[in-house]
Amino acid sequence: MKTEAAIELENTTALEDRYQLATYKKMPVVAERGEGVWLYASNGERYLDLYGGHAVAGTGHCHPHVVKALTEQAGKLLFYSNLVYSEARARAAQKLVAIAPPILTKAFFCNSGTEANENSMRMARMSTGRENIITFSGGFHGRTADSISATFLGKYREIGKPNVPGHLRAEFGDIDSVRALADDSVAAIMLEPIQSMGGVRMAGPKFYRALRELCDERGIILIYDEVQTGVGRIGDWFFAGSAAGDGVVPDVVTLAKALGSGVPVGACLVNEKVADNIKENDLGTTFGGGMMAMAAVTATLEAIERDGMLENVSNVEVYLRQRLKEIEQVRAIHGRGFLLGLEFADKAKPIHEGLLERRVITGTSSDLKVLRLLPPLCLRQDEVDLFIESLTAVFHSGPENQTS
Numbered sequence: 001m002k003t004e005a006a007i008e009l010e011n012t013t014a015l016e017d018r019y020q021l022a023t024y025k026k027m028p029v030v031a032e033r034g035e036g037v038w039l040y041a042s043n044g045e046r047y048l049d050l051y052g053g054h055a056v057a058g059t060g061h062c063h064p065h066v067v068k069a070l071t072e073q074a075g076k077l078l079f080y081s082n083l084v085y086s087e088a089r090a091r092a093a094q095k096l097v098a099i100a101p102p103i104l105t106k107a108f109f110c111n112s113g114t115e116a117n118e119n120s121m122r123m124a125r126m127s128t129g130r131e132n133i134i135t136f137s138g139g140f141h142g143r144t145a146d147s148i149s150a151t152f153l154g155k156y157r158e159i160g161k162p163n164v165p166g167h168l169r170a171e172f173g174d175i176d177s178v179r180a181l182a183d184d185s186v187a188a189i190m191l192e193p194i195q196s197m198g199g200v201r202m203a204g205p206k207f208y209r210a211l212r213e214l215c216d217e218r219g220i221i222l223i224y225d226e227v228q229t230g231v232g233r234i235g236d237w238f239f240a241g242s243a244a245g246d247g248v249v250p251d252v253v254t255l256a257k258a259l260g261s262g263v264p265v266g267a268c269l270v271n272e273k274v275a276d277n278i279k280e281n282d283l284g285t286t287f288g289g290g291m292m293a294m295a296a297v298t299a300t301l302e303a304i305e306r307d308g309m310l311e312n313v314s315n316v317e318v319y320l321r322q323r324l325k326e327i328e329q330v331r332a333i334h335g336r337g338f339l340l341g342l343e344f345a346d347k348a349k350p351i352h353e354g355l356l357e358r359r360v361i362t363g364t365s366s367d368l369k370v371l372r373l374l375p376p377l378c379l380r381q382d383e384v385d386l387f388i389e390s391l392t393a394v395f396h397s398g399p400e401n402q403t404s
């Protein structure tokens with residue numbers, strides 16, 4: 001006889017499969033609630049979530065400070081647009097600018113990562129009067145028309161056809177390939193400073209410095225797409241200004257994902273040079289800067305600060321890297337902080353599946369040998385131990401099968 005939980009699982013999955021467009025391959029999990037790094041399914045099982053719902057659960061699932069702020073805001077005002085002032089928006093903008101590198105002084109709020117990138121490209125075109133945008137092989141910037149056209153990864157530009165004109169492709173980490181394209185038609189150079197979906201690829205620190213110098217020399221706007229790397233994920237608030245990126249600060253940083261702890265919100269942080277060229281009505285969005293999103297932003301940043309999550313990321317990263325040395329199948333560890341790519345000799349997908357069977361959620365990437373970890377910033381050492389135990393068990397249950 002089937003248990004009630006099994007029937008419920010079947011009902012939910014059947015309903016979703018019946019009524020939702022099948023654009024994602026889903027895990028057989030009906031998510032019911034979350035707490036910290038744990039995701040609880042409707043059948044009572046709990047999952048160690050090292051993926052955070054696509055890097056969104058930065059503060060962990062349902063951080064009490066965020067939940068409280070949202071509950072309070074929901075009782076006051078759910079939404080009003082940018083036609084009025086709001087304390088929630090004022091506080092969020094102030095807080096975001098306060099934690100950013102000092103030259104990034106103004107915020108524009110929108111609703112997602114792709115929108116943040118579209119708006120940043122538009123600002124660069126408006127600021128320079130030029131049209132072309134240089135992006136990189138292996139970078140991912142979103143799925144709306146301009147962002148997908150800026151994405152030279154796998155089949156994305158194909159999906160996005162007809163592509164928006166004015167997009168040029170350079171090779172990530174190769175400054176000469178950028179120099180060859182960076183003439184006076186170029187408004188911006190945009191990059192994911194760590195290419196996440198592309199397999200957690202980083203360039204050498206010299207590359208970021210060389211990009212900054214090239215942009216200064218040729219009047220080009222430098223944009224960091226920090227939709228994944230931002231909001232504490234690498235153990236610093238942002239890749240911009242961090243030691244990992246040689247202290248380089250771009251003209252624009254785009255954010256989304258973890259910024260609202262699960263409430264959809266995106267943002268562009270810009271310097272004065274860019275801000276001075278943006279006038280009333282140049283950019284806009286109905287929902288950007290709405291009160292619920294703004295309450296989520298402030299509470300998210302406060303929670304990261306109060307719980308010392310940046311220090312936690314740096315400390316636990318060291319421990320995680322140390323423990324991963326015990327697993328001989330891990331050939332290399334890419335990335336920084338809690339944006340890590342574990343490279344195996346063979347395909348990572350069976351390992352991802354083996355971990356899921358052991359109730360550990362991880363991610364794959366477009367590099368088939370790389371398993372991605374994007375856990376909440378509150379992940380602790382004892383939870384790392386559980387992951388290592390599970391990963392070891394995956395290989396013990398038949399390493400050949402698991403990696404073939």
Ligand SMILES: Cc1ncc(COP(=O)(O)O)c(C=O)c1O
Pocket residue numbers: 112113114115117140141142143192196197225226227228256257
């Ligand atoms: C680096 C990067 N930029 C942009 C995006 C697009 O963000 P969104 O899905 O919120 O539009 C993503 C999403 O995965 C991303 O990883």
